[in-house]
Amino acid sequence: RKEVEQDPGPFNVPEGATVAFNCTYSNSASQSFFWYRQDCRKEPKLLMSVYSSGNEDGRFTAQLNRASQYISLLIRDSKLSDSATYLCVAMDSSYKLIFGSGTRLLVRP
């Protein structure tokens, strides 16, 4: 079993749609959690950190449920420019990042 699991997608949605990605992690000792965005053949870029209380950054909302070991990302009012691969990431106690395989999002006009 992978340490961080994500649905690979692709999620194909129209502009303006709301889309949600989910992710589970297996190491209950994981310290911090993140969502990264990766465009084709580019490096991952930090989208947002994920806090237990939930956090929002514009159209993006992230949630963490430590009891269920579950992380989510909600994107509202999808834009064409949101098309990318979204990587769910857990950081262990030694500051090592454990990545999921990514969920691919395609936003169509």
Added chain:
Amino acid sequence: DAGVTQSPTHLIKTRGQHVTLRCSPISGHKSVSWYQQVLGQGPQFIFQYYEKEERGRGNFPDRFSARQFPNYSSELNVNALLLGDSALYLCASSTGLAGGQNEQFFGPGTRLTVL
């Protein structure tokens, strides 16, 4: 401020050769981590360095080695290259301080092709 820089951007080697990849972290960051990303997968952790000391090592063979210099830049070395070493090698920079989220910021990567 410059972000994380890596060199070279692309590299083509043949099996059995050796390669050195370089990374400079964000100014003020003291920790550098190296990751390998093969097509269709998320990045896999190779090494982490903080204040010139190795703080973690992933499940990679001894052909992989790294070091961090006094100016916090880092090198990743891979000996006896195999075809399976073809990948995007990513360097990530962070403060390395205990506590807090310790976000890691990635450089553009070095794309290594082994023929």
